[in-house]
Amino acid sequence: MTTLNDRIFGVLMIVLAIAYGWGATQLPEPFGGSEAVGPETFPLLLAVVLGLSSLYMVVRPDPDNAWPWSRTGVELVIAVVVLVLYAMLLQPLGFIISTTLAVGTLCWRMGARPVKAFITGGVAGVVVFLLFNFALDLALPLGLLDFMEAN
Template structure:
């Protein structure tokens, strides 16, 4: 069953290359590229993802099998939810799309729906504030764009 890991590893490498290329297409911030820009974190994720994929290709698990049971269905749901996240990020904004995605994934992992979405709301707002104030990086506001200053 080592072929499963190798196939998945190759898919991860392809995804990392596409993700890294997409990150490299982000516009440079005003004033040049001094230090951390909007492409830094996505490029770092692409490198980590490609290294993990390469590891799976080179060193596959000999006892691995595809999870065709309920776990496989949950993985498919998670992938669909994450693709929807990427599609909803600009129109809805970071906070609302993160609430929907994190809340849904927490709920699918067994959390009560109210608790899942309260956790998602806290996480979305805290990460938004962290990026905006601590890291000085802007995230899409989407439907909250009326709050933009200036």
């Protein structure tokens, strides 16, 4: 029965990878459109990795795997909720604030002290934002910061 769990999860993740990859192809072309690396490159790469990993789960499931219905299962549900909220809040709050909240919450749930967890989230958000905006020249949403600049 436990191998069936892996296979079901693997198939669901393949569906997610396909939907995510399709969504990445729907992103608007950057101005000029001749860049080799566009806004869809990283999401497409993630979709391929997710699809291949999920396919492996379907073909070679773990025979000793059991669903974690204990505290671990609750923590997994919390992590999924945090990531869904992160995706929903990314545009309105912006990358830095959303990433600070998501990474901080996940670090805290993994046992870090709250202040250190959210400092880690803030540093991660700022570093990745700067890396994408200046090193990779890929704009990330500013959210509230965009709104404040407009006024």
